[in-house]
Amino acid sequence: MSNNNKNIIVTGSSRGIGFELVRQLSDRGHNVLAISRSMDTLENIPTKIHRLAADIGTQSGIDLIQTYLKKIWKQVDVVIHNAGKLIHKPFAETTNDDFESVYRTNVFGVAALTRMVLPYFVQGSHVVAISSMGGIQGSVKFAGLSAYSSSKGAVITLMELLAEEFKEQGFIFNTLALGAVQTEMLAEAFPDYQAPVTAAEMAEYIADFSLTGQKMYNGKVLQVSSSTP
Numbered sequence: 617m618s619n620n621n622k623n624i625i626v627t628g629s630s631r632g633i634g635f636e637l638v639r640q641l642s643d644r645g646h647n648v649l650a651i652s653r654s655m656d657t658l659e660n661i662p663t664k665i666h667r668l669a670a671d672i673g674t675q676s677g678i679d680l681i682q683t684y685l686k687k688i689w690k691q692v693d694v695v696i697h698n699a700g701k702l703i704h705k706p707f708a709e710t711t712n713d714d715f716e717s718v719y720r721t722n723v724f725g726v727a728a729l730t731r732m733v734l735p736y737f738v739q740g741s742h743v744v745a746i747s748s749m750g751g752i753q754g755s756v757k758f759a760g761l762s763a764y765s766s767s768k769g770a771v772i773t774l775m776e777l778l779a780e781e782f783k784e785q786g787f788i789f790n791t792l793a794l795g796a797v798q799t800e801m802l803a804e805a806f807p808d809y810q811a812p813v814t815a816a817e818m819a820e821y822i823a824d825f826s827l828t829g830q831k832m833y834n835g836k837v838l839q840v841s842s843s844t845p
Contacts, residue, residue, distance in 0.1 A: 620645065622827070623689050625681075627651045627672055627729070628699030630658055633746070636819030637696060638665050644823070647689070651681065651699070672699055672725035673717075678732050685736055692736040694826045697726045697745040697771070700764075707762040715763045722767035727774060739786030742830040744822065745775050747793045749841050768793070772837045779835025788830035792822060795841025813842065 624641055628634040629650035638650040642665045652658050655669035668684055670677035685692065701721040703714050730743060749755050751768030758765070772791045779789040795813070821840060829838075 621647060622693035623647045623649070623691055624694040624696065624826070625649045625651065625692060625729075625733070626696045626698055627725075629661065630654070632815045633819050633822065634696075634698040635661065636816045637698065637823055640816075640819055640823050641826075649681075649684065649689075653677075672729050673720035675728075677725075678728050681729065682732050685733070689736065691738055692733050693738070693741055695730065695733055695741075695743045696822065696826055697729070697743070698822075699725065700746065702761070702764045704760045704764075706760055710762055718763040719767050719770070722764070723770045723774065726771055730778065734782075734787075737785070737787050740830055741787050742826060743775070743778070743787070743789045744826045744829070745771050745789075745791045746822070747772050747791045747837065749793050749795045749839060752793050752837070752839060775837070776835045783834065788834045790825075790829055790833050790835070791837040792825060793837055793839050793841070794818060795839075 624646050626634055626638050626641070626648060629638045630652035634650075638648045638661060642648045642662065647666070649666045649668060650658060650661050651668050651670055651672070653669065653671045655667070658667045658669060661667055666688070668681060670680040672678060672681075699721055701718050703710065703718055705714070726745060748765060748768040750757060750761055750765030751772050753769070772793065775789040775791045782789070818840070
């Protein structure tokens with residue numbers, strides 16, 4: 617499969633790693649569909665990049681993406697599940713609604729979008745889920761992230777299962793468990809923490825992996841962290 621002119625879907629593309637991903641992948645000549653919940657948050661993305669306001673945590677959002685694919689793209693080569701929701705509060709104060717809202721984006725939305733895109737995949741199509749070191753069993757954990765980190769553990773297992781289920785078709789599923797990256801989401805949750813890696817640096821790694829990782833990995837989780845966390 618050639619690295620030239622791939623059709624790549626990136627969710628959570630309005631800021632942070634997702635914003636850098638769509639910019640870098642587009643600059644490399646690929647066709648990128650940048651997805652975010654609101655068109656207002658997509659205004660800073662260059663107009664040459666396909667932009668779509670859709671909430672993957674809702675059926676209407678999934679339907680919008682499907683309509684786009686039917687009209688514009690007949691094939692999807694890469695999906696980068698970068699959209700994420702983080703709630704930082706003590707577990708005793710975390711409600712069922714909090715858990716559901718986090719899982720709706722971080723797990724259910726990932727499953728729904730992947731399921732919808734399956735008919736557009738070809739042999740070698742690569743799905744990359746962006747998880748967290750907090751989702752790795754045995755890693756250092758942080759209080760207040762019960763919903764977020766457990767959802768990131770769930771998506772790791774989901775990708776392992778899909779790799780097994782679709783190995784005969786040649787569809788590839790991998791997960792990158794990221795350490796701390798200096799993004800808006802991190803700053804909102806932990807204002808005093810300074811991460812060792814920038815969003816642009818991490819996006820470059822993810823972009824490279826999304827284009828080439830399927831040659832060496834399937835059903836794997838790679839820990840991408842220079843520190844703990």
